[in-house]
Amino acid sequence: MRRREFIALIGGAAAWPLAARAQQPAIPVIGFLGSDSPDLYAERLDAFQRGLKEIGFVEGQNLSVEYRWAEGHNDRLPGLAKDLVQRQLAVIVTTTTPSVLAVKEATAAIPIVFFVAGDPVRLGLVASLNRPGGNLTGVTTLTLDVGAKWLQLLHELVPTATTFALLVNPTSPDLAAAQGRDLKTAAQSLGLKVHLLEASTDAELNDAFTKLAQLGAGGLVIGSDSFFFTRSEQLAALASRHAVPAIFGFREFAVAGGVMSYGASVTEAHRWIGVYAGRVLKGEKPSDLPVQQATKVELIVNLKTVKALGLVVPISLLARADEVIE
Numbered sequence: 001m002r003r004r005e006f007i008a009l010i011g012g013a014a015a016w017p018l019a020a021r022a023q024q025p026a027i028p029v030i031g032f033l034g035s036d037s038p039d040l041y042a043e044r045l046d047a048f049q050r051g052l053k054e055i056g057f058v059e060g061q062n063l064s065v066e067y068r069w070a071e072g073h074n075d076r077l078p079g080l081a082k083d084l085v086q087r088q089l090a091v092i093v094t095t096t097t098p099s100v101l102a103v104k105e106a107t108a109a110i111p112i113v114f115f116v117a118g119d120p121v122r123l124g125l126v127a128s129l130n131r132p133g134g135n136l137t138g139v140t141t142l143t144l145d146v147g148a149k150w151l152q153l154l155h156e157l158v159p160t161a162t163t164f165a166l167l168v169n170p171t172s173p174d175l176a177a178a179q180g181r182d183l184k185t186a187a188q189s190l191g192l193k194v195h196l197l198e199a200s201t202d203a204e205l206n207d208a209f210t211k212l213a214q215l216g217a218g219g220l221v222i223g224s225d226s227f228f229f230t231r232s233e234q235l236a237a238l239a240s241r242h243a244v245p246a247i248f249g250f251r252e253f254a255v256a257g258g259v260m261s262y263g264a265s266v267t268e269a270h271r272w273i274g275v276y277a278g279r280v281l282k283g284e285k286p287s288d289l290p291v292q293q294a295t296k297v298e299l300i301v302n303l304k305t306v307k308a309l310g311l312v313v314p315i316s317l318l319a320r321a322d323e324v325i326e
Contacts, residue, residue: 028057028091028281029064031084033103035096035226037071044095047267050272057281070099072227074171074200077102085110091280093273094138096226098173100125104136113276113285114138115269117224117249120176120291129291137286139272141249141264141294147179147221148186150247150262153299154219155190156317157245157259157306161218163193167208168223170198179223200227202234207236220246222253224263232256238304243309254300254325259309264294298322 003279032048034041040303041270049059057063068080068089081102084092091111094100100114112135116123120140126132154164167184168176173277180196187194195215212220222228229250237255239246248254249263272292280286302325306313318324 002004009174014027016038027062027064029066029087029089030277030281031089031092032065032067033070033077033080033084033092033094033099034067035070035072035074035077035099036230037069038067041095042232043267044270046195047270048274050094051271051276052278053272055278055282058276063281072230074098074169074227078105080120081106091277095270096172096274097123098172098226100136100138101174106317108135110135111280112136112138113273113280113286115140115266115273117141118178121177123174126291129293131287132289132291133287135286137289137291138276139269139294141224141266141269141297146249146262146297147182148189150221150249151183151186151190151192151194153260153262153317154221154245154247155192156314157311158218160193163195163215163217164219164221165195165197165212165215165217166221166223167197167199167228169200169225171200171227176223183221189207194221202231205231205234206239209242209244212244217244220244222246222248224249232258239304240308245306245309245311251298251300251323254302254323257302258307259302259305259311261300262297264297269294300325 059065068084070076077099085106089110091113092103093113094103095115097116097118100116103112115138120126121128125136141211169180170176183194197211199205199208232252233256236253240257245259247260247262248258251261254261276289299321300323301313301321304326
């Protein structure tokens with residue numbers, strides 16, 4: 001073999017690994033936009049990863065995830081959403097109403113898998129639950145459907161009260177408005193009055209509870225919102241300090257000392273968005289994936305807190321509780 005041919009052969013052999021690597025498919029990259037912080041989402045992120053794994057995707061092995069966290073500041077979400085969209089990701093996952101609305105505004109092309117506590121049809125995210133259309137699908141706990149139940153449960157606990165209050169986050173106006181309409185309709189059917197309170201900062205939370213006492217409200221419904229979820233312990237402490245029975249949609253509130261919680265499992269919802277994100281990565285279209293609905297809700301009653309407030313839980317209410325904290 002001539003020297004020139006031998007060098008060419010060796011050079012070509014050395015290039016084979018490079019060519020092989022170049023032909024390997026790139027690892028898909030998805031975006032994850034959260035309204036809060038990663039430490040508060042640890043349990044939910046574990047559930048999300050389990051969902052992805054069910055479809056065959058493991059972060060760090062055959063999948064990469066770009067995370068963006070608003071740290072409780074909804075005003076940061078539009079900028080974070082635009083940043084993710086510019087990266088031309090395969091899928092973007094969002095976990096609150098404000099975050100999905102921000103991503104929806106930023107792109108109509110990249111598939112979006114969401115988790116929201118409200119009705120995605122009424123929020124304008126999908127055309128219908130069975131046939132979403134467009135580039136969005138996901139999971140909902142349909143909190144608006146249980147909003148009336150929150151007021152009913154509180155009224156059962158304090159049947160002599162005729163005035164209640166609803167706490168909402170004004171920086172999530174779409175969800176706040178929907179929850180306000182729902183509670184007012186429920187109040188009218190029960191012959192009750194509901195006052196609207198707003199808070200989006202710690203200082204405003206304190207002010208809201210001060211105003212709550214001035215209104216003489218017999219109970220407080222805490223609207224479903226990520227800002228409030230991250231302050232479950234603070235809200236339970238404020239409710240205890242002001243001696244007001246309150247109900248929230250998340251179990252963490254009752255565990256922290258709140259009177260009651262009534263809502264669906266958010267960890268199971270996050271497993272589902274992992275499943276859906278994986279299915280989109282494998283080629284399915286969001287428009288063909290029906291929005292999943294949480295069908296089981298749990299009532300948690302903190303009997304210790306109820307007794308501290310000098311209240312008595314009706315036997316009929318205790319019988320319906322899935323868990324009683326004593």
